[in-house]
Amino acid sequence: xxxxxxxxxxxxxxxxxxxxxxxxxxxxxxxxxxxxxxxxxxxxxxxxxxxxxxxxxxxxxxxxxxxxxxxxxxxxxxxxxxxxxxxxxxxxxxxxxxxxxxxxxxxxxxxxxxxxxxxxxxxxxxxxxxxxxxxxxxxxxxxxxxxxxxxxxxxxxxxxxxxxxxxxxxxxxxxxxxxxxxxxxxxxxxxxxxxxxxxxxxxxxxxxxxxxxxxxxxxxxxxxxxxxxxxxxxxxxxxxxxxxxxxxxxxxxxxxxxxxxxxxxxxxxxxxxxxxxxxxxxxxxxxxxxxxxxxxxxxxxxxxxxxxxxxxxxxxxxxxxxxxxxxxxxxxxxxxxxxxxxxxxxxxxxxxxxxxxxxxxxxxxxxxxxxxxx
Numbered sequence: 001x002x003x004x005x006x007x008x009x010x011x012x013x014x015x016x017x018x019x020x021x022x023x024x025x026x027x028x029x030x031x032x033x034x035x036x037x038x039x040x041x042x043x044x045x046x047x048x049x050x051x052x053x054x055x056x057x058x059x060x061x062x063x064x065x066x067x068x069x070x071x072x073x074x075x076x077x078x079x080x081x082x083x084x085x086x087x088x089x090x091x092x093x094x095x096x097x098x099x100x101x102x103x104x105x106x107x108x109x110x111x112x113x114x115x116x117x118x119x120x121x122x123x124x125x126x127x128x129x130x131x132x133x134x135x136x137x138x139x140x141x142x143x144x145x146x147x148x149x150x151x152x153x154x155x156x157x158x159x160x161x162x163x164x165x166x167x168x169x170x171x172x173x174x175x176x177x178x179x180x181x182x183x184x185x186x187x188x189x190x191x192x193x194x195x196x197x198x199x200x201x202x203x204x205x206x207x208x209x210x211x212x213x214x215x216x217x218x219x220x221x222x223x224x225x226x227x228x229x230x231x232x233x234x235x236x237x238x239x240x241x242x243x244x245x246x247x248x249x250x251x252x253x254x255x256x257x258x259x260x261x262x263x264x265x266x267x268x269x270x271x272x273x274x275x276x277x278x279x280x281x282x283x284x285x286x287x288x289x290x291x292x293x294x295x296x297x298x299x300x301x302x303x304x305x306x307x308x309x310x311x312x313x314x315x316x317x318x319x320x321x322x323x324x325x326x327x328x329x330x331x332x333x334x335x336x337x338x339x340x341x342x343x344x345x346x347x348x349x350x351x352x353x354x355x356x357x358x359x360x361x362x363x364x365x366x367x368x369x370x371x372x373x374x
Contacts, residue, residue, distance in 0.1 A: 015373050016042055018076075018086035019366025021193065021359075022068060022179070024060040024093075025049055025217035025241065026314065027075050030362040031083060032342055034370055041342040041352075044359060045079030047071055056255040058314075059241055060218035065175055069182050076183075084186045087369035088179070089193040089361045092214075092221050094172035096122050096129065097165070097194070097233050099136065104159035107135070118165050129167035136162040136229055164230060166192065188372065194223050194233065196364030200338035201310050204228065208307035209298070212336075213291060213325070214360075215315025217241040220287050224298050224306060231302065234294045238287055240315030243280045250279045266319025273320060288328040295329070312336040316357035338363035 016033040026049055031042045052071050053061040063071070098121040102110060114133045119126055138161070173190065180187045197212055207227055214221040220236040240262075248258035267277050295306050309329055311321060316335055325333040337356040341363070344352055 015085060016083040017366055017369040017373060018081060018083055018185075019196070019362040019364065019369065020072070020086055020088045020185075021196070021361035021365065022072070022088070022176075023049075023091065023216060023314075023361075024062075024219075025058055026358075027068075027071055028359050028362040029075055029079060029081065030359055030366045031079070031081055032363075032366050032370055034373075035343075039342045039367065039370060041339065041344045043079045043081060044355075044362070045075050046355075046358060047075040047078070056259075058217060058244055058259045059255065060216075060239075065178050065182075069179060072179065072183055084184055085369065085373070086185045086187045087365040088176055088185075088187050088190050089196045089365045090168060090172055090176060090190050092193050092233075092235065093219060094169050095192045096124075096167040097192075097230070098122075099162050099164055099231065101160050102163045104161045110135070110163070114163060114165060118167070121165065122167050124169075128171075129169055130173060131165070131167050133163050133165045136164055136231075168192065188369070191365055191368065193361045193364075194221070194230065196361045196368070197312055197336075198223070198225055198228070198230070198364070199367055200341060200360045200364035201312060201336035202228070209302075209304050211291070211295060211306050211309045213309050213311050214313040215240055215287070215311070215318075216313045217315070220291075220313075220315070222291055222294050224294070226302075226304070232294065232298050234290070236287055236290045238283060240313075240318070242283050243315070243318065246280055246283055247276065263317050263319065266321065267324050268320045277320075277324075284324070288325070292329065306331060309333045310336045312357045312360040314358045317354075336360050341367065 016031055019030045021028040026046050028046045030044045032039045033042055048057040049061045049063060049071055050057050050059040052067045053063055055061060100117055100121060102113060102117065115131060118131060122129060176190055197214060202210060202225060209224055209226045212223040216239045218239045218241060220239050222234045223230060224232040244255060244258045244262055247262060248255045265272050265276055267273055299305055309325060309331055311325065311333060322333050322335060335357050337353050338360045339352040339356050
């Protein structure tokens, strides 16, 4: 947790904002401000939630609201946060998202049809969620192909449009509303983490399909975006804590020791790294097999290839994961670096680049809050 940036850049008469990401295993925060048209990083921090649930660091939790508030206040104090103006990300697991095909009718008529059609895709009573939707713009740059040609013939007879439907559990909204009120935060919006992540690690210049591979403690979330629009999403019920637990059990060491070994040795091309690769191969192979299935389904549906994979989340700290992923995907793989979108001291760039994947959500929600203030 670093609080040296304001001293290096000098005082500035601009409003600071806070981005908050409450995950299953940790809370991440990022405080930034605007100065001369640039986002300046003021402070950031991460706090493991395991100890608040009498678990080890890195383990997923399901804390009661009181403990979550305690942890949030602790990290804000330790990071020396100076603002209450904030935005907060809602975990993807608390939402439901689907792209559905609807008749090409005016928006007023579509607004009446979408809630009815959405019932087919939402496995809980519609009264238990808050629903939102948006029309996905047509892609005039779509690649050709036999499937695409056939789709065009059909669409001429029955014009349709793709609609992104998003539902958030009301219980999750209530929980985060309580978190905001009891922490004294000035939070104007909640945002599903998928959109925060996209904002922080994908360039507005990106046109080709990109997969965001977000490995958290309990889940791995996959998002495929094209021209800044979500086209597909999927959740895998395995994450970085499964890797840690496998190492701990196989080597008969503590979870803390296994977590340190994962981050320091990982999958590097060393004797110890190769041994680790053998241990975690089953877990990783399952995750990457599922990810490849999602990519194949996308390519079949849209007749396009995913050009790049961006790794984010705490699980991306696994050493050697990038070359391992490139081998599994056969595509370009990079670590997400949300701090690239801010101005920071040169001597901490390496530290921030290493920490970056874990702070993608917090940075993304902070950037939106800053944009809304200006």
